[in-house]
Amino acid sequence: MRTQGLGLFWLLMGRVTFYFAAALLVPFAAALYWHESFALTAAFLFSAVFSALLGSAFTYHARHHFQQLTLREGVFFMTLVWPLAGFIGMLPFWLSGALPDFTTAFFEGISALTTTGLTDFGLIDGERAGVPQSLLLWRSLLSWLGGLSFVMILVTVLPHVSGCFGMTLTARQMIYFSPVWNRMRTSMRQGAAIYAVVTLLAILLFLLAGLKPFLAVTQAFFTISSGGGPFFSFSDYNSPALELATGFVMILSCVNLLLCWKAWDIRRPLLLLQDTELRVFFFIALGAGAILSLHFAGNNVMAPLDAVRCGFFDAVSFLSTNGYFFGSMDGWSDFDRMMLLSLPLIGGCMGSAAGGIKVLRIMILMKISWAGLRQTLHPHMVVSIRLDGLPVAAKIVGRILSYFFLYFVAFAVFSLVLSLSDMSLMQAMSLTVGCLTSTGATAALYGIADLSAFPDWVRFVCSLLMILGRIEIFSFLVFIELISRHTTQRHW
């Protein structure tokens, strides 16, 4: 093979499959330990073995690979790793009979992997009524792995495929992105290390807040990957300590992991406090929380103290694209719902596992709009905006504006498609927002708690949308363009 094929692509896919195979052994062991049903245990084992075999096949295919990642390999990997991982992830659900329908199981897998949190399992409160614990463990583990995968992609492949949309801004003083395979491995290790540390911190916090170990671990997995999900009912616990712990973990899930690494590397934790993006994030979270609390208290929906708890909790929950609800939505006005619908659009900080358009991009968009107003008065003026004291290249600003437009187009197109099913337009729009920002619970704001009532194609479309949100839409377009070029002409 003289020309560079897709060697690294197969290698990366192989690696991912192996990791998942190894991960599958955890619930397998747990199922054995808890003496769960044979079907379930066998399903885990079979899935693990199958993944391992698949991984070997991929790795064999990749025995000739170059050291440097090409754009093609990057795009293919970014786009195709999600369906692949989703497939592997859903195997236990499907094979064990918990979710016998293929589309439903696949949707569940993707939903966990993209840390969205929509689920057809239904509400639980610590004990799964009828659903085995090992499956719940796997569900949370899958969510955690999804967050991890996203972080991995973030430090390796994403900068080369769609780095111009602002990723490189955040990395200006931090980790060096390199397309060379060996360097990528180092970056991956660093990223994984930070993620693991943060997860451990989360588990610790939950334990301190009084959760049982099993719940602490699963909740930590769910929250730190900004997945969330209706697997846990906070109002049943009614514990401010737990809410505080969850709130803290949710904020952790939104922090720029690259920044954490840098702070750790140069032993200067204050770096975190000086970061403008993080400050803006806090400002938005506190502001939204305050507005919601005031509104709740003012409308006498709940007692003032509860209003504060609920307001802040929900605000942080939705801003971090987790999607937890504090309690029920009785008495909520549409303003509250609209607020919580808009927050995930802002999302977390760049470089975290959260979804949304990201705080950094929103900041740049606001700054350029303000500068643009000035340009109306001085049409020949050259506009330059700065972030953290350093100027932002005009090209990046242009790309971010493009990205915003793409995001809106995706929203518009998919809302229209989803509205063809049996839901109202508002519901379709909220579901689209939920999938695109990997929040999930926004659909619940307008009445869709889960997708059980809808046909299969809706779940398929949602799966596609969730993947689209994770790969930042742009990669998908590049993927389509690559495929079309390959099929329409011999491209040289």
Place this chain on the structure above:
Amino acid sequence: MGYSIAELLSREQFDVIVIDREESQLEAAKNTLDVLTVFANGASPITMDDPDIRESDILIAVTGSDEVNMVSCILAKKHGIRHTIARIRDMQFMSEAREYLKKNFDIDLMLNPELITASEINRILMTPAALDVEDFAHGRIRLFETKVRRHSPLANVPLKDINMPKGVLAGLISRDHHMIIPHGDDCLLPHDNAYFIGVPEEIEKFSQNFVQRDARKLHRVMIIGAGRAGRYLAPMLEKQGVYVKVIDKDRERCRLLAEKLENGIAVCGDGTDIDLLMEEGVAEADVVVCLTEDDKLNLMLALLARHLSGNRTRTVVRVSRNEYVELMEKVGVDVVLSARLLSAAEVLAFARRGGVVSVSLLEGAKAEAVEVIVQDGAPVAGKRLMDVKLPREVLVCAYVRGDGAAVIPNGMTVLQPGDRTILFIQTQGAQKVMKYFKGKG
């Protein structure tokens, strides 16, 4: 720029050798200056080996390329030339690598003409009514040049009758191209350029006398030309609270500048476009600074600005040819600066050594303000000034002893070694005067 430096140095009776790779440049130098010209590559070891060159005291590298300058200096040091001066224009070298360059390549003086120009303009603009402002003795003594206006209260009044504050002395008067060192009976006539020297705070207060009644604090400055000098100047002015607007034809340069500015704006457009100038409010600017590369353009822009604003704005122009300085001032530009002269002054100060700290060239190099440290064994040390019999071309304006305040000397003063003295000298007598302050050897 090398030409200007060569010219100045040769006037000082230094032996100057000019090296250039271009015959035409050498011709010009050979024909008009009293120098030796060598046709060679300044950055080559072979050139350095030449016996004439090897025995030099100072190497001054002012080619257009920073790298060539640096290499020349390194080679020079290796071949035994004792002091090196290099022109470094790249901003990054100047800020980030300055210490590195100094330590490792042992370059004694780094010239950045654009930075020097920008600092100069900044200083002048920040003092209203000033045509020139210089600081000596680490800022403890200030020189202030101003034009005496027709309606000034101090015009036509004998100097001894003017109630000048204690810390201020009238150093030099330039009248119709003659430099006059004033005595008590001399008057300040209208249209004179007067130079005052003294303690900065007193100078500030004193300068108010020359400020026009309706002059305001500097608010708005328009800079035309976003080359290096403009890029240095704009942030400097902004830091002092001035609102800056820069116009340049090249989009990339505008962008570079826009990145440095906080409140000011960079406009991409042609500075000679009257519509653009009016639109951007040149009529309301306090000062218009013309920093394009083309002298003729600068002149026209300055005149255009004056015309459009009805003579209300002050204009500052940068020229590259020293001969134009006088002409421009005559035509109506308020402040004319030559980057070459400014840099050459620095070189001159360095070349004179022997305690010379800095040199400012005034009136197109006809006079100088020099800061000298009195050396041990100098003829002037230890004796009363009126006993020293200094030549007529010099005036001792002020001195600073140790860490003390600046003092205006009189005939009774005795200068000691180590004193920093500020002198006004007419250039033709400079060599003679310097001997009085230099020690033996």
Place this chain on the structure above:
Amino acid sequence: MDFRVVCSLIGRLILAECASMAVPLALALGYGEESAASFIASMAVCLVVSYVCIEQGVLKDEKLTMREGIAVTGLGWLSVTVLGMLPYLCGGYLGLLDGIFESISGFTGTGATVIPDLSPLPSSILFWRMMTHWFGGLGIIVIFLAILPQAGQSSVYMYEAESTGPTSERVMPRLHEMTIALFKLYIFLTSVAALVYFLCGMTPEIAVTHAMSTIGTGGFSTYNDNAMHFASPVVEIWMTVFMILAGGNFGLYYKIWRKGPHVIRQNTEFKAYILILALAMTAIAADLVWAKDLDALTAFRYASFQVGSLSTTGFVSTDFDQWPAFSKGVLLMLMIMGGCAGSTASGVKVSRIVLLVKNAAAVVRQKLAPRHVVEVRMNGRLVDEDTLMRVGQFFFLYIFFILVWTLILTACGLSTFDSFGLSVTTMGNIGPAFGIAGATCTYAGLPAFVKAVLCFAMLLGRLELYTLLVMLRPDFWQTSHRW
């Protein structure tokens, strides 16, 4: 900035408005309606205000500066629309806020009405309503410049502050001639529309008023049930045709008139506009057939009318609030898109959407071939980076404001979907929305604060955000320190 110049020009604008009130006055006198008194009162007030302004003001020969141009346009629109409510107020037909709302809705070409029942109103008042559509459609500044004798180089900034679209395109070298040409074209189209409506069976007065509303892409009707009143497919087809025409670039029409129809081939925007409308019509018609079991012809009749209407004007031929979600979604997207640049419609404008799409495609292609030089072309010409940036910024601001208005409206107690629809429709100057302000409803029932907010939204949309927003910056007004 010289306030006196601004003042004097605004005074003249108000004088022109006063003169235009003479037409409904004549109508009122002809019919013997009591509204004649209110018109006379309004004209008197306008005269006084304009006299004061002109007296205080000073007319200068030289070119208006950009700030003055923007100020004249922005403040001019504000004064004209506010004073336009005088006939409603003086006759006691509407309260202050309602009157202002109706007037702004008229001039901005929105067509949202706060009058629950139109039948008791005298025809002259109804005629004034439609006239406000007509003037605001082409632009009060443009018409003003066309009539004013000495407009020219001095008024460039005024024209640009009001004109729509990502770039300022000129069809003719001299501004004054161009405004005259546009105005003539405008009158011509309106007359043709009126004639056709008359031939379809409307009375002359109804034909003229509805023609004004159509070509001005307003949406007011003299009937409560809007276009449903006619219940005639022929009328609806002609209305659709003229509405789509009014959504096109008037400059383009002028070029067609001069150079022939082949100019359209080069104009990307118009082609995109027609294509998008055709796709939307087919999609909605298909949806209606499938979901609501209508026969194909009826479905297409309703679909085509509403598509043509809701991207620009806002006429209603059927209660589309009952339509399935998909159709409503398509209509919503059309409302955001709006018409072409240089038309009488508002919205993001087709040309901007085209540019944004092309730019996104260019970014993708650039990624795959970093060394190629990728360009974006439109209407046969190259588009520079700066324009693309500004288009992107405009789009962001537009969506941002829609979200902000939605939030504010929900805080006032409306449902999310209704608020969203209201924000989109007022920013895009369309008129009808969904739910509480749906196809068959009026805005009468909305709380006062909401009406005030929507007034601002309508003006913002008509003046393309920047003209108004820039006036909110303090350093626009002060000229002492910053300049």
